[in-house]
Amino acid sequence: MEDLDLWKNIKDGNKGALKKLHSKYFYQMCLYTIKSTEGNTALAEELVSDCFIKLWEQRNKIEIKNSVEHYLFLMLHNVIVDHFRKKRILTEPLLEKDFIAPANEKEFDDQKQYARLYKAVKKLPSQCQKVLELAVYESLSYNEIAEKLHISRNTVKTQMGRAYKQLREMLDPKDFNFFLLIKKKNSH
Known part of the structure; x- marks a missing residue:
């Protein structure tokens, strides 16, 4: 099943389609995230899981017309940025170099x-x-x-x-x- 078909089914509330999308991209997204978490596999898996939870919870508000994969990685990038923003002391500025750009x-x-x-x-x-x-x-x-x-x-x-x-x-x-x-x- 193509990604856009999976996305249409996810928007319709099909959890099986979400599971298929998760299975297809989970490891790839974890590897992307591990670079940002300095090798912390558990944190990387947690952030990727958060991304899929967010995707499911906001499926009615999200519009994906082209690449589901690209959208997932943009969303993941934002989840990573949000995670590190919350972890930082407010006086320490976030630097662009701290985050990997979407691939x-x-x-x-x-x-x-x-x-x-x-x-x-x-x-x-x-x-x-x-x-x-x-x-x-x-x-x-x-x-x-x-x-x-x-x-x-x-x-x-x-x-x-x-x-x-x-x-x-x-x-x-x-x-x-x-x-x-x-x-x-x-x-x-």
């Missing part, structure tokens, strides 16, 4: 790729996921990961091998190569 089409494509990677990593067994995240996101060596998780270096190596194998099976080659590029970029 253009190329950035939407990149975010979709990140969302697919995020979903795939979350499907890995717990130990594989921990090891992979420490290696990729924190750029830790196998020895540092072993020390941090209180496991042997060989276990780290085995878990990384399993993670790569499973990701290669879950992702299409373009997304897997994108993952390798991210890993390489983060390891410098």
